[in-house]
Amino acid sequence: MIEIIALLAIFCGLFFFLSGSIGLLRLPDIFSRLHALAKADNVGLALVTLGIIMLEPDLFNDIKLVIIWLLVMAASAISSHLVARHALRENRDND
Amino acid sequence: MTDTSSTSIVTVALLVALNLLMLSLLIGLVRAWIGPKIEDRYSAILLLGTGGVAILFILAILLPLAALYDVALVLALLAIVGTVALTRSEKSDD
Amino acid sequence: MIDLLWSIFDISLVLLVLFLAWATCSTQDMMRAVTLFIALGLILAIIWARLKAPDLALAEAVIGAGISGALLLSAIKDYPSTTTEMPSRRSSLVEWIINGMTLGLVIIMSWAVWHGLYMSDGVRLSEQVMSHLPVSGVSNPVTAVLLNFRAYDTLLELAVVLTAVLTVLNLNHKRADVSAASALLLGMTRWLVPLLVVTSGYLLWVGAHAPGGAFQAGAMLAAAMILLQLSNPSSLQGFNLSVLRSLLVIGIFVFVLVGIWMMSLNQDFLAFNPAWAGSLILIIEFAATLSIATALTLAYLGGRPMGWESANPADSATKPNGKPS
Amino acid sequence: MISQQLLFSLAGIGLFGIGLRATLLHQMLLARLLALNVGGAGVCLIFIAVAYGGIEQMVDPVPHALVLTGIVVAVSATAMALALGRRLQELDDE
Numbered sequence: 001m002i003e004i005i006a007l008l009a010i011f012c013g014l015f016f017f018l019s020g021s022i023g024l025l026r027l028p029d030i031f032s033r034l035h036a037l038a039k040a041d042n043v044g045l046a047l048v049t050l051g052i053i054m055l056e057p058d059l060f061n062d063i064k065l066v067i068i069w070l071l072v073m074a075a076s077a078i079s080s081h082l083v084a085r086h087a088l089r090e091n092r093d094n095d
Numbered sequence: 096m097t098d099t100s101s102t103s104i105v106t107v108a109l110l111v112a113l114n115l116l117m118l119s120l121l122i123g124l125v126r127a128w129i130g131p132k133i134e135d136r137y138s139a140i141l142l143l144g145t146g147g148v149a150i151l152f153i154l155a156i157l158l159p160l161a162a163l164y165d166v167a168l169v170l171a172l173l174a175i176v177g178t179v180a181l182t183r184s185e186k187s188d189d
Numbered sequence: 190m191i192d193l194l195w196s197i198f199d200i201s202l203v204l205l206v207l208f209l210a211w212a213t214c215s216t217q218d219m220m221r222a223v224t225l226f227i228a229l230g231l232i233l234a235i236i237w238a239r240l241k242a243p244d245l246a247l248a249e250a251v252i253g254a255g256i257s258g259a260l261l262l263s264a265i266k267d268y269p270s271t272t273t274e275m276p277s278r279r280s281s282l283v284e285w286i287i288n289g290m291t292l293g294l295v296i297i298m299s300w301a302v303w304h305g306l307y308m309s310d311g312v313r314l315s316e317q318v319m320s321h322l323p324v325s326g327v328s329n330p331v332t333a334v335l336l337n338f339r340a341y342d343t344l345l346e347l348a349v350v351l352t353a354v355l356t357v358l359n360l361n362h363k364r365a366d367v368s369a370a371s372a373l374l375l376g377m378t379r380w381l382v383p384l385l386v387v388t389s390g391y392l393l394w395v396g397a398h399a400p401g402g403a404f405q406a407g408a409m410l411a412a413a414m415i416l417l418q419l420s421n422p423s424s425l426q427g428f429n430l431s432v433l434r435s436l437l438v439i440g441i442f443v444f445v446l447v448g449i450w451m452m453s454l455n456q457d458f459l460a461f462n463p464a465w466a467g468s469l470i471l472i473i474e475f476a477a478t479l480s481i482a483t484a485l486t487l488a489y490l491g492g493r494p495m496g497w498e499s500a501n502p503a504d505s506a507t508k509p510n511g512k513p514s
Numbered sequence: 515m516i517s518q519q520l521l522f523s524l525a526g527i528g529l530f531g532i533g534l535r536a537t538l539l540h541q542m543l544l545a546r547l548l549a550l551n552v553g554g555a556g557v558c559l560i561f562i563a564v565a566y567g568g569i570e571q572m573v574d575p576v577p578h579a580l581v582l583t584g585i586v587v588a589v590s591a592t593a594m595a596l597a598l599g600r601r602l603q604e605l606d607d608e
Contacts, residue, residue, distance in 0.1 A: 003104070003105050006105075007104075007105065007108045007109075007112075010108075010109070010112050010153075011108075011112065013149075014112055014115045014116065014119075017115075017116060017119045017145075017146065017149065018115065018118070018119050018122075020119070020142070021118075021119035021120075021122040021123050021142060021146075022122060024122065024123060024126050024138060024139070024142060025122055025125060025126055030132065030134045030135060030138070033126075033135065033138055034134075034138055037138050037141055037142055038141075041141075041142065041145040041146075042145075044145075044149070045145055045148060045149055048112075048149045048152060048153075049152065052152045052153070052155075052156060055105070055156050056155075056156065058161070061161060061164055064164050064165075064168065065152070065164065067168070068148065068164065068167050068168050068171055071168070071171040071172060071384075072144075072145060072148055072171045072174075074377075075144070075171055075172070075174050075175045076141060076144075076145060076174075078175060078178075078373065078377050079137075079141050079174065079175060079178035079179075080138075080141065081373060082178055082179065082182040082373075082374070083134050083137045083138060083141070083178065083181075083182060084134075085182070085371070086134060086137075086182045087132070087134040090132070090133075090134070103190075103191065106191055107190060107191060107194065110191060110194035110195065110198065111194065113194075113198050114194060114197055114198055114201070117198060117201045117202070117205075118201075120205070120232075121201065121205065124205065124208070124209070124228065127224065127225065127228055128212060128225075133220055133221075133224070136221060136224040136225075137224070139224075139228065140224060140227055140228055140231070143228055143231045143232070144231065144254075147231050147232075147234065147235055150235055150238075151235065151238055151246075154235075154238050154239060158241060158569060160238075160241060160243060161399075162243035162247075162399050162400040163238050163243055163246070165243070165247060165392070165395070165399070165400065165401065166234065166238055166243055166246040166247050166250055166400075168388065169247055169250045169251055169388065169392075169405075169409070170231070170234065170250045170254070172381070172384070172385060172388060172409075172412075173250055173251060173254045173255040173412060174254070175377070175381060175416070176254075176255045176259060176412050176415060176416050176419075177227055177254050177255060177258050177259070179374065179416060179419050179420065180258055180259035180262045180263070180415070180419060181224065181227075181258075181262060183419050195518075195569075196517070196518070196521075199518055199521055199522070200521070203521060203522065203524075203525040206525060206529065207525060207528050207529065207532070210528075210529045210532045210533065210552045210555075210556075211532050213548055213549075213552055214532050214533065214535070214536030214540075214545075214548065214549045214552060215536065219542070219544050219545065222544075222545065222548050223548070226548050226551070226552075229552065229555070233555055233559075236522070236559065237562065240522060240562050240563065240565075240566045240573075241566065241569075241573045242562050242565075242573065242578050242581075244578055244582055245558075245562065245578060245581055245582060245585070248582050248585045248586070249585060252585055252586065252589050253585075256589055257551065257588075257589050257592055260589070260592060260593055260596065261544070261547075261548070261592070261596070264544065264596040264599070264600065265544065267596075267599065267600040267603050268542075268544065268599075268603060284539065287535060287538045287539060288535060291531050291534050291535040291538075292531070294531065294534070295527055295528070295530070295531040298527045298530070298560075299524060299527055302520070302523045302524070302527065302560065302564070303520065305564065306519055306520055306523070306564065314574060314576040315567075315572055315573070315574040315575060315576070318574075318575050318576060319572070330575035331575045331578045331579050331582065333575070334575050334576055334578075334579040335579045335582065335583070339579060342579075342583065343583065346583045346586065346587060349587050349590065350586065350587065350590045353590035353591060353593060353594040354590065354593070354594075356594045356597065356598075357593055357594055357597040360597045360598065360600070360601045361597065361600055361601050361604065404582055404583075404585075404586050408586070408589075481586070484590065485589070485590070485593075488589075488590060488593030488594075488597075489593070491596070491597060491600060492597065492600075
């Protein structure tokens with residue numbers, strides 16, 4: 001039973017992942033792409049991590065998984081800010 | 096660990112998930128290839144980092160290889176260093 | 190069904206890595222090439238994970254995505270034009286020769302690998318490694334091979350890294366510092382660099398019984414230093430240069446010291462006796478981590494830090510840095 | 515199982531071919547260095563593909579140790595080549 005719920009969580013997470021990637025492709029400008037990327041990926045990864053935690057019997061690895069997820073959230077927040085800032089600076093220079 | 100991955104439903108489902116993640120990486124790579132400006136390519140690298148972490152998670156269950164969690168941890172940390180290096184390397188430093 | 194899904198995943202990975210390699214090698218714009226190269230490093234880390242090589246996935250993630258990307262990006266600033274002209278200047282004859290020879294080499298290699306995999310069943314070294322594992326003092330086979338069975342190889346590899354960095358140091362001065370970073374970057378670095386250092390320690394310790402070890406830990410430490418250098422360059426001035434110099438050679442020094450110590454117990458140069466092998470390997474790995482981290486950081490800086498020439502750093506502050514960058 | 519070994523080793527050979535060709539064709543040092551790194555990664559891939567025994571079997575640790583050393587040496591060699599290139603660039607400017 002646990003596995004069914006885990007697989008359900010993973011596939012929901014995948015839905016967000018795919019929407020994030022497709023958003024990256026179709027959205028018009030860089031800022032909306034970054035927005036889509038950061039949001040979709042984090043929620044997607046959160047659900048995938050939740051599913052993997054249910055499948056993973058060892059408690060120590062579960063804690064490690066949560067730490068990794070928090071790190072990725074912080075990482076993508078900061079990185080998308082940096083990229084957006086850089087894009088803004090670039091636009092302001094040449095137009 | 097091995098008992099769960101031996102049941103074929105979970106294995107098949109995880110494998111399908113793996114391939115779907117691979118698909119999202121491919122889409123990200125299309126953006127990296129055609130991305131007009133440098134920032135678009137950076138965003139593809141970000142997608143690769145997050146997608147890579149997810150793929151490593153699923154591989155860790157499928158192969159039963161617990162060490163891949165450390166690899167995912169390192170990948171998550173290093174995604175920031177790569178992006179900082181990318182954004183700080185332009186001639187116009189902020 | 191399962192094999193089919195596995196092969197779909199494998200084939201897509203292979204096509205992805207080949208596409209990225211072709212893209213990296215054929216773009217005109219260097220910034221784009223380096224970005225694709227970093228992506229290639231990430232995909233390669235996933236391939237190592239797929240081929241059940243977690244040590245390599247760790248090393249590729251740290252070095253491929255982290256250090257060599259930052260290294261190449263900082264090097265791009267040295268060149269005025271960042272676009273390269275492909276073989277336009279080379280005559281088409283030379284180009285044809287190169288293409289023909291590469292294709293021939295690829296065909297010969299494919300035949301050799303096909304022959305090796307299917308025809309001959311060569312002896313596999315893994316049985317010998319596994320049988321000697323309990324003697325080696327560590328339970329991670331890769332670390333056992335690296336630091337016990339092939340200790341010479343690792344010693345000389347540290348020497349190679351040292352030689353490369355010495356060349357870098359002798360050639361030119363440190364690159365000009367980037368201006369101070371935005372508040373967010375400083376704030377992030379304040380909590381991220383200690384985390385990177387702790388992870389590096391974790392990788393060093395875990396190397397004995399799980400994938401990890403001196404090289405990944407050293408590269409991780411170097412990534413922390415590079416992040417520090419990228420966000421607020423003034424913080425790296427604080428390093429005492431004589432300490433930096435000794436850190437560079439401590440890896441090889443400890444390695445040889447342990448070797449000589451083993452010889453004093455009338456054993457071979459680097460033959461650790463099983464009783465102490467575990468702790469000896471840990472000591473060597475700790476020293477190797479420090480020297481690899483220092484070497485890679487100095488290699489990233491691109492040359493001699495301020496005041497490297499003068500013996501004691503005290504009077505170096507007054508002497509202006511030679512190169513008006 | 516054998517087909518996976520062959521698949522990844524052919525990928526390694528492909529990487530090596532692309533890297534070698536681009537190393538010889540490019541004019542600019544930076545481009546040649548990138549191509550050289552790609553070629554090196556291809557060689558490592560061949561090593562590990564041959565060492566791969568399939569999902570169940572044990573993996574041969576010796577090639578892993580060799581390739582790990584190779585990755586670290588490759589990055590220090592790249593750093594040295596970049597420093598040489600930078601020196602050349604400065605001499606040209608003067």
